[in-house]
Amino acid sequence: MIISLIMFATILILVMIGVPIAAALGMTGIVAILLFDPNLLKGAAFTVWANATSFILVSAPLYILMGDMIIRSGASTRFYSGMGLWMRKIPGGLLHTNILACTILSAISGSSVATAATAASVAIPELDKLGYEKKMTYGSIAAGGTLGILIPPSISMIIYCGLTGTSVAECFIAGVIPGLIMSFLFMTYIGVNSLINPDIAPRRGSIVKITLKVASQSLLDVMPILLLAVVVFAGLYLGWATPTELAAIGVFFALILLAINHNFNWKTIFGSASYVARVGSPLLFIIIGAQIFSFALYTWGATQELTVAVTNAPLPPLGIWAILAVLLLVLGMFIDAISMMVLTVPVIFPIMTGLGFDPVWLCVAVTLLLETGLITPPVGMNLFTIQMLAPGSTLGQIARGSLPFVIILFIGVIVVTVFPEIALWLPAHMKTPVGP
């Protein structure tokens, strides 16, 4: 038990002072293995190889490729503008577009930052022009962006599954209903808030007059992304293909969008691939570090010790989950989502599953908690993204705008905990899930 605590403390100190996370995890793991039995390094070598070539993880770079190609095609920004036309008249107006567009954009992007950045680049100038309250504009985009890792495809969920061996397809499908509920709750808050305080979303009418031509153009703008979202969901739910194969289909679809938008050239395609290599390489490097660390925990028997210690604690399983949830919430304020996933899941997973919690449910619950971390200072990636894209904004202003959404997300965690069926009902009704 002391060894486990030393290992955790070492990781935490190294990570907090700024050591690259892959090295902090991997080095701690390797030292621990060397101290236990140097011969076990061969086991670590197999762990490295198995993860570097894992077919489950192949889907992560492919989904990043799909999302980047779609952004380069311009289809995502046109999608946002197209959606805006239909949302202007309801209370909250274009603020709803931020949420709804992010909800659907989440289905073509596995990343929260990419989702928030796409929405922010179009929404902020337009909402500023219409006189929407800045705080609310920023908050709604930051919150909408968080749905990127809950609604499939989700890079965070792929990593969770890579670390735990849980089915990616089931986790993806499990995220759909909670994602839609969160989206609905965000929109309800915006609607109610706009009714109480109409100044946050002034109804100055639309700048663009809605004619048949404008309406049909906006539908054409919305259709490609909506279609891809439906294909991804239906493909997973009906078991047409594995998540990795669906990612490849998504990339093919993105190539068609590039061609339609006259952007199908080697420079763009290679640019996207290069982006994936730059982003994917450190990501996979972290996963390998995390797996070496998990292997070290396993060799020292720390995983089992922890699980036994926690399960024997004089607390009900829900009490233990509550403590872990608060811990994740606090850590999420300082550590970004992916890093937190690789740091905590190897420890939390055996404890929670040992207590009888469903691994698929746990994936959704942890993802919801990671989402709150994305919009809470001091380290909130979505807050940083919006600050970058909104000249003159301050981090405090964006964080204050996001605060009500943080509370809503936490309510979401409580709801999913009390009613786990919200996450588990849909996977239970999937047609034979295919593949890993």
Added chain:
Amino acid sequence: MTKIAATIDTIIERLSVAGLWIGSIGVLIMFVIVFIEIVVRKLFETSIYISQDYSGYMMAICLALPLGILVRRRGHIKVDVIFSRLPPKVKYCFDLIFLVIMLCYGIALTYICYGLAKDSYDLKAVSIDLSHTPLWIPQSTLVIGIGFFVITLIFEIYKMLFVRSGNTAVPSPAISAGAENK
């Protein structure tokens, strides 16, 4: 920086960029392999039988070969909430320590990957798919990529120790949060 060091710097930079390019091509090949598998399966109800293994090998290439450029551009993911608030001199010392920790990790990782590839070569291990690819070949990409990562780190440490002290004007690479993937 001496002339030799400057030459080494240029070579490492070019190899780093080449690593990124090969990794990028690996990503595209990964897509092509998986996509062909889907087409062949759906249209001809058969399989190319190598898609799972070979897409995995491509991912290993995508993982390992761009590691050098990540070191040069400081693209590794880290939590800099404390680091970013440190005074420049302390930050410099910490950055040096981080590079040394990464170097130790890189050496250990190269050693274990080399051991794996060597065992596969000695035991004539092949992949379980129809291609029966000798496993030491794809495993060598990890050794090459991580080995180059180590070389890049050694040179970065050298630059931090001897170049920053005023011997040359070669700038230190920009710090990047590596935040794009969250």
